[in-house]
Amino acid sequence: MTDQEIRWERTAWMREARFGMFIHWGLYAIPARGEWVRSTEKITVEEYQKYFDEFDPVYYDPKKWAKLAKQAGMKYAVLTTKHHDGFCLFDSAYTDYKATNTKAGRDLVKEYVEAFRAEGIKIGFYYSLLDWHHPDYPHYGDRQHPMRDNPEYGNENRNFDNYVTYLHNQVRELLTHYGKIDILWFDFSYNALYGEAWRGTELVEMIRSLQPDIILNDRLSGDAAINDALQEDILPMYAGDFQSPEQIVPPAGVTNGKGDPVTWEACMTLNDHWGYAVFDHNYKSAKTVIRMLVDCVSKGGNLLLNVGPNAKGEIPPASKKILEEIGVWMHENGESIYGCGNAGLPKPAWGYYTRKDDVLYAHVYDIFTSSLVVEGMANAVEYARMQADGAELSMSRPWNSAKYPNELFIDLHDVQLPDPIDTVIRLKLK
């Protein structure tokens, strides 16, 4: 098997799962201005310390998060074990900057793993390669760093190799202390910091020795390196198993240099921030998210949808409400999502197609008459059913259809679609 084939096989369950929950949670939930607050407001380590001293998530109950994820139809989750601010939600032996030493007084990652696993949801760890807290992480002149313009925060006496060792040590802890981990999600490489700068080959060899089946995202590698590598059968180990477009659904899905599809996952915020942002009410509707998910699946990809719990450990009510609404639709129509992918047909004017084997799902957003016209499928379909309730739909030809011998006509009885979000019609192919 080529490297590309190995990666395709390893990610099979992920393509089946299609929909996951991203969770951004850390000290930044207290200032509540998003997870980049240390950088955007140039807050020093010393000033930021007050959030560490204060952190006390009295309502942290990941069983509630897991139930909500399950209800929404999500099959896997990815939690920020450490974000760019360097704060660790887990009990690491290599730092004091961890939840164990806050008022929380315990390993919060452990409870997350147990709660989500109990709901049958696969477990992912996000781990930031950037670390604005570690004394050996370089920052003066680094455009990513909060203190980048402050010569008082120079790089003197910083030993980058120490930082990389710290990163390797923490990854070893994460992959040793919590049982089987399904996804490791690094964030991110930039400038000269990619691939072997992270001692990437050695790191991935360790990861694979600890968790042979774990799925790795592509961010240990820089974009250019990945794009070059995708032309080849042999990839660097750190190239990862799937692509991770952020805040965008790639217009034509994602393929490798040979034009073959690769596994990919779009990650998206529910409002305009990843971390809790109290002023940000710009939430996407359930309809927008569902259509985004369908867009991803129709192009062979996944959607990792973010929630940003607040400082007390609760998912904001607005996010919860949207996820519950998504769950209603997923309960009725999830079959058109899980394990489905590109139908290999042109996108219809009325909506989208997804497909799994010999079942084609028509996602109908707009109709203009009471019969749905399915181009080119006149003789290809055995029967049509409403996905939500299994009701039979008539495929009889209207009296005036003689001029359109190749088109399939499905009688929807009414121009009002039963589901204004996305009415799914199941077409069993011959």
Ligand code: H79
């Ligand atoms: O963890 C989430 C983000 O914090 C992280 N990746 C996702 C999954 C990330 N998003 N963008 N970036 C990293 C790249 C940096 C973007 C920035 Fe900015 C533009 C940093 C400063 C300007 C975004 C906008 C953050 C602050 C303002």
